[in-house]
Every structure is written in C-alpha cells, then in structure tokens.
Amino acid sequence: MARIAVIGAGMGSLAAAARLATGGHRVAVYERAETYGGGVARYERDGFAFDTGPGLLHLPAVYRDLFIKTGKETLERSVELSQVDPSSCHLLPEGTRFALPNASRAGVVAALDEAFGSGAGERWGEVMNRARSVWEVTRRPLLEDTLAADTGPLGRDPYPARRHGLFGRPARTIAEVGRRELRHPGLASLLAGYVLGYGYDPATAPASAAVLPYMEQTFGSWYVGGGLRALADAVFERCTARGVEFHFGAEVTEVVEKDGRAVGVRLADGTLVEADTVVRGTPREPLAVDLGRFTVLLALRGPRPAGTAHRTLVHGTDRPHDGRPGTPPPTVTVLRPDDPRLRPDDAHESVTLTVTVPPQGVVDWTAPGYAEAFADRVVEVAGVAVAGLAERILWREVRTPVDTERLTGVPGGAVPGPALAGASGGYLRTGNRASASGLYLVGGSAHPGGGLAHAGMSGAIVADLIAGGPGGSR
Incomplete structure (x- = not known):
C-alpha cells in the first residue's frame, strides 16, 4: 500500500484519488483553497444559486465508470441526472x-x-460524418489512453480532407469548414458556436474540432440536479467514503525529489510530507490557444416561463470577444435551468450568461469600469432570449478571467480546453507522466485536457499508470 500525495482538489484530482484509494493506497489531498472542485464552483446569495464553471455535463459515461469502479452507489443514485431537451436553442443576428x-x-x-432550407441538414450531417471519423481515429490515443511518447501522428489533422476546387487545399480550421463545407452563414455560426463554447477560437482551431459538436449531438447534453457543483459534491463524498484524507488551506510549494524521484511535497508552512508517489493536479502554464470565460450571474424577479430552453445561444461574432465598445456583439450562452434548488421560490429565476473571451493579460479585465461596461453589453445581447430582462434584474454578479485565476490558479484565468489532434500538436496537453519518476500529472492542464469528462478521464489514466497498467481510462 503506497502513500500517495495529491496536489489540488480539482475534478481530475478527485477522480484519481477515489480510484487510488479504492485500490488500497493511502491517499492524502492537499488543496490551497478551502474547498474542492476547482473550477466547478458555486455562488449563492439571497436564495439564488449559480454554477460559476460548466453548466452541462457531456460524456456522462466517464463518471458512470468512476462510480462503478469505486463503490456500490452508481452515478444516477448519487446525483440527479437528466437529459436536456432541446439540447440548445439558437438565435441568429438576422x-x-x-x-x-x-x-x-x-x-x-x-x-x-x-x-435554413432543404439540404442544410444534409450538409451538417456530412460534416458530422467526417467528425465521426475523427472520433473513431482519436478516441483511444487522445482520450482513453495516456499520451504516447511519439505525438507526431496526433499532430496531423484526422479530419477527412475534402479539396474545394481543382487546386484548392482542404479546410484547415473550423471557420474554413463552416465556409467551404456548410456553405451557409447560419450553419457556419452554429459550428463556430460549439467550438467557442469549449474555449477555442474557430478561426484557428483545427478542423478536427468538429468532433466537439459530434460528441454532444451523439452522446447528449446532461444536467445535474442542483447544478454541476452537486457532481463535485458526490465525487468528494465518494473520496471520503474510500478513506481519502483532505487538507484544505494547505498550499504545496514544492514537489520534493531525491535521485530523480518524487518523494514527497513541501507545504507553504515548511512541513515536509513524505510520499511514495505524487499526483500533481494543480494548473500549469496554459497553452497559447486557451481562452477565458466572462460570466454574468443574474438574479431575476418573475417566474421562468413554461417551455423555456435550458440553453440558448444568442449568436454574434464567431470569434472570442475582448469587450471593446464599437466591436460586433459577442456570442452569449444563456443558461436557464428549471431547478427550484437554484432560486428562492417560483416567483424568481436564476440565469447565467457566458462569453468566451481572451484571458487576463491579453485584455486588462481590471481596468476601471471595463468589466461592468462589457457586462451591460452582454445583458443587452441576452435580452433577445429573455423577455423583459433589463426590468427583471434584482442584482447581478460579474466574473472575469481574473476571478478564474483567483479560484483555480491558472495563469491569466484561462480555461483549458479539451485536447485536439492536428495543428502540429498545438492543442495537445502535457503527458500524464512527469520527468521525475513517481510524479504524475492530472486535470485540465494535463492530457487529455480540460472539461469535466476529460478531467475524469485524466484521473482514470493516472490511476491506471500508478497501478502498473499502460495508462488507460477504459
């Protein structure tokens, strides 16, 4: 039975800790904050509650597997899980x-x-068929297995090449797929909206990113009753039930190595914690392609109308938005969950607005009045989806990448996106084995990247590596 020190209590760390403890190891988690979950956080005020991170779960099979492998209670018996239907509504500028x-x-x-007229669905379906090819080629090496030593094959885009014209080159980015293969601005905006939602710029994201809407439309979008924070609660409870020891307010300042092997961690107060194995779940420098999240939490007077969609995208520009006045309006995701646990009573509603934006440093979100002025604009755009929005607002809370950095420690408040093939490997994450023996990497900054499902898979991969396996989440 090994002593394992886990740095950080994000979702990837929790997933790894639960599996390792179930395997008989002594696992201790050291988290600098006073709670667990990382970016899967919650804000509460006056009877209103909001997820401040992801609002929907995709690929729930990842967490079904976690709960099956670590105890008797299944995922569905641990949280209230329901499909969101419709998956999304869309409002285009015209x-x-x-x-x-x-x-x-x-x-x-x-x-x-x-x-959009006859044939539009067929063109979308053809792109999703090509995205299915991406899924089939990359599912194991990019999601289920640890990152191979030779990442060269994953640097080549597996999206099936289609030349446009006799001498034309294949589409290299999602924006080009939209223009050349969907051939309709509305369909192109739909494709771009999916990729923006995962934190990538459609103008630079490789064509293989078409796998993101493919996964959503194939495996569905799911809501966790009480908000996604309830999933973090359930995974934390599974960890404690398996005997994982948690230390909050315990910042790790150093991984202690001896003769090229990790032998423990040092805390900010100088305490040395010896360990046979160390799992680092704390964030590293983000990739240059990683973007941030701007969020406006709205407490509204008045009930949620019957038949309201859970998720609506109000499409504006198909690029990340930097908040500058005079630029085209942003694409805003409006989340309106029908969940009495998120509002004081049925005469009120909690609504979350989200925009993909550059991280702090690219934009100074701390500049006086800048964030509030952008929030005004985001609310104005969202008014197309929420009738009488301006008059219904009781109060609002604005979150920028600066708040994300404060919460998660990711430099600039970037939100790591999922790993993607192509672009010469520019969208791949750090492998799960570190250079030092006995040190492993987990969470959004490591393979296979960010997002709830990917974090859960990284935990499974690392647990398998430590158990002596090849490093697979199957």
Missing part, C-alpha cells in the same frame, strides 16, 4: 430561431432543414 433536439441525428437534420 432573426432566425431554431432548436436542436438532444442526441437525435434525424431531429437535428430536420430542424436545420426547417431553419
């Missing part, structure tokens, strides 16, 4: 409105034909 059903290929095709 006034087109449409909704996409959850995990229904035929339903999506029909909805897009109705919104």
Whole structure:
C-alpha cells in the first residue's frame, strides 16, 4: 500500500484519488483553497444559486465508470441526472430561431432543414460524418489512453480532407469548414458556436474540432440536479467514503525529489510530507490557444416561463470577444435551468450568461469600469432570449478571467480546453507522466485536457499508470 500525495482538489484530482484509494493506497489531498472542485464552483446569495464553471455535463459515461469502479452507489443514485431537451436553442443576428433536439441525428437534420432550407441538414450531417471519423481515429490515443511518447501522428489533422476546387487545399480550421463545407452563414455560426463554447477560437482551431459538436449531438447534453457543483459534491463524498484524507488551506510549494524521484511535497508552512508517489493536479502554464470565460450571474424577479430552453445561444461574432465598445456583439450562452434548488421560490429565476473571451493579460479585465461596461453589453445581447430582462434584474454578479485565476490558479484565468489532434500538436496537453519518476500529472492542464469528462478521464489514466497498467481510462 503506497502513500500517495495529491496536489489540488480539482475534478481530475478527485477522480484519481477515489480510484487510488479504492485500490488500497493511502491517499492524502492537499488543496490551497478551502474547498474542492476547482473550477466547478458555486455562488449563492439571497436564495439564488449559480454554477460559476460548466453548466452541462457531456460524456456522462466517464463518471458512470468512476462510480462503478469505486463503490456500490452508481452515478444516477448519487446525483440527479437528466437529459436536456432541446439540447440548445439558437438565435441568429438576422432573426432566425431554431432548436436542436438532444442526441437525435434525424431531429437535428430536420430542424436545420426547417431553419435554413432543404439540404442544410444534409450538409451538417456530412460534416458530422467526417467528425465521426475523427472520433473513431482519436478516441483511444487522445482520450482513453495516456499520451504516447511519439505525438507526431496526433499532430496531423484526422479530419477527412475534402479539396474545394481543382487546386484548392482542404479546410484547415473550423471557420474554413463552416465556409467551404456548410456553405451557409447560419450553419457556419452554429459550428463556430460549439467550438467557442469549449474555449477555442474557430478561426484557428483545427478542423478536427468538429468532433466537439459530434460528441454532444451523439452522446447528449446532461444536467445535474442542483447544478454541476452537486457532481463535485458526490465525487468528494465518494473520496471520503474510500478513506481519502483532505487538507484544505494547505498550499504545496514544492514537489520534493531525491535521485530523480518524487518523494514527497513541501507545504507553504515548511512541513515536509513524505510520499511514495505524487499526483500533481494543480494548473500549469496554459497553452497559447486557451481562452477565458466572462460570466454574468443574474438574479431575476418573475417566474421562468413554461417551455423555456435550458440553453440558448444568442449568436454574434464567431470569434472570442475582448469587450471593446464599437466591436460586433459577442456570442452569449444563456443558461436557464428549471431547478427550484437554484432560486428562492417560483416567483424568481436564476440565469447565467457566458462569453468566451481572451484571458487576463491579453485584455486588462481590471481596468476601471471595463468589466461592468462589457457586462451591460452582454445583458443587452441576452435580452433577445429573455423577455423583459433589463426590468427583471434584482442584482447581478460579474466574473472575469481574473476571478478564474483567483479560484483555480491558472495563469491569466484561462480555461483549458479539451485536447485536439492536428495543428502540429498545438492543442495537445502535457503527458500524464512527469520527468521525475513517481510524479504524475492530472486535470485540465494535463492530457487529455480540460472539461469535466476529460478531467475524469485524466484521473482514470493516472490511476491506471500508478497501478502498473499502460495508462488507460477504459
């Protein structure tokens, strides 16, 4: 039975800790903050509650596997899990409105034909077929297995090449896929909106990023009752049930090495904690492609109207938005969960608005009045989706990448996106084995990247490596 020190209590760290403790190891987690979950956080005030990180769960099979492998209680018995239907509604600048059903290929095709005319759904379906090829090629090396020593094959984009014109080159980015293969600004904006939602710029993200909407539309979008924070609560409780020891307010300042091997961690107060193995779940320098999140939490008077969609995208520019006045309006994601646990009573509603933005440093989100002025604009855009929004606001809370950095420790408040193939490896994350023996890397900054599902997979990969396996999340 090994002594294992885990640095950080984000979702990847929790997933690894639960699996390792179930395997009989003595696991202790050291977290600089006073709580667990990392970016999967919650804000509460006056009876209103909001997720300040992700609002929906994709690929729930990752957490089903975690709960099956670590105890008797399944995921569905540990949290209230439900499919979101429609998966999303979309409002385009010229006034087109449409909704996409959850995990229904035929339903999506029909909805897009109705919104954009006959043939639109077929073109979208053709792109999703090519995205399925990406999924089939990259699922194991990019998601289920630890990162191979030779990452060269993953540097090549597996999105099937389609030349446009006799001498034209294949589409290299998501924006080019939208223009050349979807051939309709509304469909292109839909594709870009998915990629923006995962924290990448469609103008630079490789064509392989089409796998992101493919995964959503194939495996569905899910909501956790009480908000996504309830999932973090359940994983934490699973850890404690398996005997994981937690130390909050305990910042690790150093991984102690001896003869090239990790032998423990040193805390900010000077305490040396000896360990046979160390798992680092704390963030590292983000990739240059990683973007941030700007969030406005709204406490509203008045009930949530019946039939309101859980998620609505109000499409504006298909690029990350830096908040400058005079620029095209941003694309805003509006989350309106029908959950009585998130509001004081049925005469009120909690709404979350999110925009993908550059991290702190690229933009100075601390400049006087800058964030508040951008929040005004975000609320104005969201008013298209929420009737009478301005008059309904009781109060609002604004979160910028600066707040994300404070919460998670990620420099600049960037939110790591999932690993993607292509772009010469520019969207790959650090491998799960560190250079020092006995040191492993987990969480959004490590392979296979950011997002709830990917963090859970990184925990499974690391636990398997420590157990002597090849490093697989299967």
